[in-house]
Amino acid sequence: MAPKISIVTVSFNSVSTIEKTILSVVEQDYSEKEYIIIDGASKDGTVDLIKKYSDRVTFWSSEPDKGIYDAMNKALDRVTGDWVIFMNAGDIFSDRTSLSRVFSNKNYEGVGVVYGDINQYYEGFGSFVRRYNDIEHSEVPYSICHQAAFTRANLLKKYGFDTSFRICADAESFLRMFKDGADFRYVPEIIATFDATDGCSSVNFLKFYNERVRMRGIRRGSLLWLMGYLKMLLNTMILKVLPKKMYTARQYKRLKRIYR
DSSP: OOOOEEEEEEESSOTTTHHHHHHHHHTOSOSSEEEEEEEOOOOSSHHHHHHHTGGGOSEEEEOOOSSHHHHHHHHHTTOOSSEEEEOOTTOEESSTTHHHHHHTTOOOTTOSEEEEEEEEEETTTEEEEEOOTTOOGGGHHHHOOGGGEEEEHHHHHHHOOOTTOSSOHHHHHHHHHHHTTOOEEEEEEEEEEEEOTTHHHHOOHHHHHHHHHHHHTOOTTSHHHHHHHHHHHHHHHHHHHSOHHHHHHHHHHHHHHHHO
């Protein structure tokens, strides 16, 4: 029997992006699925779009929350599937067969997380595929994207998301599972596309770095910590000086070289 997949979208004032996400989910050719949308009390027309497709959504709500990871935790209370994937507003599956390519006639007995590749898109520049086939085993929880990862529902409900992490709670959740021995299984499939255009030019590098340091147990003030801190400080300064489009172009070219 095919496993049931729970797809979750969390949103807040996402009227310009949520419809493509909804269509990407409801048009999947995999029948054993449910769709849950948790909105953070949007005021921009997002809720009207959710209502437009309400007959194809298993459950949705719109109420204030304490941020993206709080909303993702709320969603877990509604999940009834065997596996969970978060396809948040603006994210889309790579095509209508993404779920069936991963789960039809596949056996993942004993596996906790199934993850694949991700297509990373930058408006005005293009996209490239981040492939994880040769990633070091110890780096898996730090590096994989939640848009391309399916997690056992009972496992994710056990670990949840630590909302004290404002940027990296998804990676931190994966890390706790990993340390406790969960099996992470790679599949050579492009699962989803996410728009990194705004993310690469709006992230708080120092806050991101501090969360990563906390995850890795690096002592603040150590030489290793200082080297990383100076790198993030430089990125912050460059971001303040360069126009947004130039900075995005810089990031796109740099990352494309890494992952080509």
